[in-house]
Amino acid sequence: MESLNLTSPFSSCGRFAPMFHRRQLLGMAAGLGAASWLTPVAQLLATEANAKSSREPAQSVILLWLGGGPSQLETFDPHAGKKIAGGTKAIDTALKGVQLAEGLPRVAEELASISLIRSMRSKEGDHERGVYLAKTGYRPDPTVVHPAIGAVCCHELPAKSTIAKTATDIPRHISILPDNWPARGGYLGGEYDAFKIHDPQAKLEDLTAQVDEARQRRRLAEDLSVVERAFARGRSRAAEGTLHRETIENARIMMTSEQLKAFDISQEPESVRGMYGDSSFGRGCLAARRLIEVGVRCVEVTLGGWDSHINNHEIHKNLNAALDPAFAGLIRDLRERGLLEKTIVVCGGEFGRTPEINPLGGRDHWPHNFTIALAGGGIRSGVVLGETDPDGGRETPNAKSFPDLHATLLHALGIDPAKEVITPIGRPLKLAEGEVIRELLA
Secondary structure (H helix, E strand, O other): OOEEEOOOOOHHHOOOOOEEEHHHHHHHHHHOOOOOOOHHHHHHHHHHHHHHHHOOOOOEEEEEEOOOOOOHHHOOOOOOOOHHHOOOOEEEOOOOOOEEEOOOHHHHHOHHHEEEEEEEOOOOOOHHHHHHHHHHOOOOEOOEOOOOHHHHHHHHOOOOOOOOOOOOOOOOEEEEOOOOOOOOOHHHOHHHOOEEEOOOOOOOOOOOOOOOHHHHHHHHHHHHHHHHHHHHOOOHHHHHOOOHHHHHHHHHHHHOOHHHHHHOHHHOOHHHHHHHOOOHHHHHHHHHHHHHHOOOOEEEEEOOOOOOOEOHHHHHHHHHHHHHHHHHHHHHHHHHOOOHHHEEEEEEOOOEEOOOOOOOEOOOEEOOOEEEEEEOOOEOOOOEEOOOOOOOOOOOOOOEOHHHHHHHHHHHOOOOOOOEEEOOOOOEEEOOOOOOOHHHEO
16 A cells, blocks of 8 residues: 655654555544644545546447557557668657657657557467457357457446437447458347448438338338238247347337437538548547447447558558548547547557568568557556567567456446356356456556
């Protein structure tokens, strides 16, 4: 326990200089209210203690998914001047002594609000298996399909987020610009799969009725019942065990919900849209912020194409041009709207890239040490854990894993990572197997 060395008014005469622990000091303050020399300090400590105890857990997660495995050396952990840099230059950031790759100047300006785990390690060097581990916190297992972090959030947290003033009528788990491995509900059920949309500048498909309201109600009440009866005939038990009717009802509610406007980024001022950059990924990040505001629990926005086995530097230059304004704009926008403390932002991919440049000018798969960036939602800001080995080695001090990351995210969301859920086949599984990364917690 931390201690305070408080010297009494008599210490100048050498009579005593007592050592008080924080808890002892607060107790003394309660009994010595008239001691003017002690009260201001005790009040300060009490205020700090109350602030810590009253801090609410995070409410939502935004995952900026960099599909394909971005190079740590061309993004969040450059080593300018070293052989492993391959000529990549670095820029200073808002954190003294911490640099990012030269393609991320706006993120560099926001780095005081962001933390970096530069010592991430994965046990999977294959894309599909690596994505599974990154999104679920578990290695692939042929006997079970694990849920993604967003599915766990929706399963464990109340349907209503404290960010929103009303219940959420739209899906609470959403994937924007999904890749080949979208976030799934796994053993929690298909209802926790992410709802997938593409570039937010396009209108959502199949959500607007093509007939008048009266005819739409008649279709749902009469025509649909004919189909349902035909489906249920001869298979009553199977029909009862499906989510068919619940899905239809949820779709009907969604089609008439005012919250659908959250998908429409055209309602944002040009200045806000410009802050995120003119790219589908930037528009996806803006939509993610709007969706979080109406109570969505998890939004995954994908920026794919980082698999740079050839022409690594050019690929990263082009992708950083989309990532930089979108990531920085999202952090700034959430902070200015008072949403950053309630929203965890995670940015990264399934693994990193090799320290060596191959004969085709590319970097290959490297699960041994790479970087994940985090911000908001009870995550300490301005923390940098570990680094890529500057000599290109595989070992890294203070290594962290995806199970550790998942345990940390769940903890910040007020969810017990060690909680066991019984799968449909009766198997108990923890929500996360890793250890909470205490250095990252505010």
